[in-house]
Amino acid sequence: MCGIIGIVGCSPVADRLADSLKRLEYRGYDSAGIATLEASGAIARLRAEGKLVNLQALIDKAPPLGTVGIGHTRWATHGVPSERNAHPHATAQVAVVHNGIIENFRELREEMEGLGRHFESDTDTEVVAHLVSQAVEAGASPVDAVASVLPRLKGAFALALLFRGRDDILIGARRGSPLAIGYGKGEMFLGSDAMALAPFTSSVAYLEDGDWVVITHEGATIRDETGEVVARAVTRSNASALIVDKGNHRHFMAKEIHEQPEVVGHTLARYVDFTSGRIRLPADSDFSFAKVRRLVISACGTAYYAGLTAKYWFERYAGLPVDIDIASEFRYREAPLDPDDVSLFVSQSGETADTLAALRYCKAAGQKVAAVVNVMESTIARESDVVFPTLAGPEIGVASTKAFTCQLTALLCLAIAAGRQRGVLDDDGERSLVQALIEIPRIMAEALKVEHQIEGLAKSLSKVRHALYLGRGTNFPLALEGALKLKEISYIHAEGYAAGELKHGPIALIDETMPVIVIAPHDQIFEKTVSNMQEVAARGGRIILMTDTRGAGASGLEPAETIILPDMPAAIAPLAYAIPVQLLAYHTAVFIGTDVDQPRNLAKSVTVE
Numbered sequence: 001m002c003g004i005i006g007i008v009g010c011s012p013v014a015d016r017l018a019d020s021l022k023r024l025e026y027r028g029y030d031s032a033g034i035a036t037l038e039a040s041g042a043i044a045r046l047r048a049e050g051k052l053v054n055l056q057a058l059i060d061k062a063p064p065l066g067t068v069g070i071g072h073t074r075w076a077t078h079g080v081p082s083e084r085n086a087h088p089h090a091t092a093q094v095a096v097v098h099n100g101i102i103e104n105f106r107e108l109r110e111e112m113e114g115l116g117r118h119f120e121s122d123t124d125t126e127v128v129a130h131l132v133s134q135a136v137e138a139g140a141s142p143v144d145a146v147a148s149v150l151p152r153l154k155g156a157f158a159l160a161l162l163f164r165g166r167d168d169i170l171i172g173a174r175r176g177s178p179l180a181i182g183y184g185k186g187e188m189f190l191g192s193d194a195m196a197l198a199p200f201t202s203s204v205a206y207l208e209d210g211d212w213v214v215i216t217h218e219g220a221t222i223r224d225e226t227g228e229v230v231a232r233a234v235t236r237s238n239a240s241a242l243i244v245d246k247g248n249h250r251h252f253m254a255k256e257i258h259e260q261p262e263v264v265g266h267t268l269a270r271y272v273d274f275t276s277g278r279i280r281l282p283a284d285s286d287f288s289f290a291k292v293r294r295l296v297i298s299a300c301g302t303a304y305y306a307g308l309t310a311k312y313w314f315e316r317y318a319g320l321p322v323d324i325d326i327a328s329e330f331r332y333r334e335a336p337l338d339p340d341d342v343s344l345f346v347s348q349s350g351e352t353a354d355t356l357a358a359l360r361y362c363k364a365a366g367q368k369v370a371a372v373v374n375v376m377e378s379t380i381a382r383e384s385d386v387v388f389p390t391l392a393g394p395e396i397g398v399a400s401t402k403a404f405t406c407q408l409t410a411l412l413c414l415a416i417a418a419g420r421q422r423g424v425l426d427d428d429g430e431r432s433l434v435q436a437l438i439e440i441p442r443i444m445a446e447a448l449k450v451e452h453q454i455e456g457l458a459k460s461l462s463k464v465r466h467a468l469y470l471g472r473g474t475n476f477p478l479a480l481e482g483a484l485k486l487k488e489i490s491y492i493h494a495e496g497y498a499a500g501e502l503k504h505g506p507i508a509l510i511d512e513t514m515p516v517i518v519i520a521p522h523d524q525i526f527e528k529t530v531s532n533m534q535e536v537a538a539r540g541g542r543i544i545l546m547t548d549t550r551g552a553g554a555s556g557l558e559p560a561e562t563i564i565l566p567d568m569p570a571a572i573a574p575l576a577y578a579i580p581v582q583l584l585a586y587h588t589a590v591f592i593g594t595d596v597d598q599p600r601n602l603a604k605s606v607t608v609e
């Protein structure tokens with residue numbers, strides 16, 4: 001979602017602000033802008049709708065010379081994407097950039113308008129500029145003005161503020177949405193994440209909820225919500241070391257799909273002792289599932305589908321009952337929680353607002369809270385009692401691919417560990433599952449070889465308006481994931497169903513125009529899925545079957561297309577079958593010509609409810 005950067009610098013900052021915004025592009029945005037100070041001390045803004053090249057063109061045309069500034073990529077919540085609604089929002093006294101939502105902006109805006117203040121945008125953000133301005137105009141210092149305004153704001157947000165005539169300070173605030181401080185040499189930075197700060201520094205401190213900070217050339221003064229000066233640990237971020245280019249690929253998504261054998265291998269190495277063939281949970285976790293009565297999993301989007309797959313694994317391999325819910329539903333459905341249960345949250349970014357809120361809900365109920373996260377510096381990682389990392393590296397494409405398979409990897413390892421701890425799996429049971437896991441990077445590399453065939457298939461899929469995905473068991477969540485992938489990057493309407501549900505409604509959709517993608521490795525329930533395929537075939541549906549050699553031979557059907565993956569143990573099938581599912585969505589979107597890495601309306605990290 002919205003990205004924030006702020007620099008108190010010693011040389012002109014405009015290009016550096018733009019450079020940092022480029023790194024935040026992956027979060028999703030529809031407009032961008034910067035504010036710096038002119039030589040006179042006046043606030044000067046450059047804002048543009050659309051991609052960053054539009055903003056860069058404005059910067060190049062008349063390069064601002066200010067040495068302090070703030071920048072922003074906006075993902076619209078209040079008000080359409082337009083230059084007028086792009087951040088920074090400003091008065092003569094103050095400019096502000098904002099991530100999140102000011103829930104009570106209407107009443108505050110009415111109050112400000114009642115005082116004769118004129119608003120120029122439809123955003124909730126602008127009210128912050130006016131409130132702070134009002135206080136400054138009444139004689140308050142920038143620090144006192146912000147201190148008086150913050151308690152009046154309701155909602156979840158991160159803010160960075162720039163003040164007229166003050167090239168020596170910026171003020172940042174965090175409530176709900178993350179904000180980090182970057183420590184440089186004689187220069188200081190604010191950023192919505194470590195990626196934004198990576199070009200400038202690797203010394204980073206994260207504000208805690210309710211904190212606000214004044215940064216100057218010399219350092220940072222952090223206060224908590226009571227106004228007490230507090231210290232927050234400065235850590236070394238490895239974001240600058242992370243490679244964030246497309247390599248030889250046309251899109252980040254393609255690169256990330258192809259990286260999966262490698263990053264799944266890295267993740268495995270954190271959970272598996274290759275010598276003994278046993279699971280070894282990450283060193284710092286003495287967490288045990290032995291006495292857990294029930295596991296409660298919550299997540300959003302693709303991470304939710306990873307969690308749903310894990311439900312099958314925890315129940316099958318560990319005899320551990322699992323409740324799973326979409327985080328935005330879970331947090332409001334007033335689920336009775338037992339303090340003896342454990343809750344598990346799954347998130348790539350570790351910043352998803354609904355997942356974080358669900359986590360806090362479980363924590364407040366006294367539950368032990370565990371998380372599977374990719375960004376270890378994230379809020380979810382920091383607020384969890386125990387963190388299980390995925391080692392996917394930075395995922396830039398908005399459509400989650402490698403984070404998903406790394407989540408599956410970590411979750412399967414956790415389910416196996418739980419099986420041992422609970423006495424459901426014996427030595428042999430654990431070893432055979434671990435052996436299957438060890439083979440997964442190789443099998444995923446094999447699975448990538450179907451890309452050429454999928455490219456051909458994607459050409460015809462790019463012409464349809466609707467598609468169905470079917471799967472059973474652990475391939476049911478993958479059917480949901482396949483439909484989500486196709487929808488989000490190709491804008492083709494798609495639905496995922498448990499294959500057995502077909503005849504309870506969706507079969508009415510089947511005719512010769514409906515492609516039905518069936519994910520069906522030759523496992524114990526293969527025959528059941530074949531019956532469902534027959535139901536589709538009888539109604540003229542166009543079946544695209546993803547299976548293995550045995551499945552292709554045993555189906556007795558002639559699908560329009562069969563994609564054959566290597567034989568593999570059922571436990572690891574969702575990891576390998578994710579590859580053709582992702583490739584199909586990717587190549588279909590490429591044929592259609594959509595913005596694959598930054599699809600319309602979507603944000604990488606969804607930090608509002």
Ligand code: M6R
Nearest residue numbers: 301302303347348349352399400
């Ligand atoms: O960062 P998270 O894993 O918490 O994000 C959850 C979802 O927003 C995310 O998986 C989303 O559904 C992706 N666009 C899917 O490709």
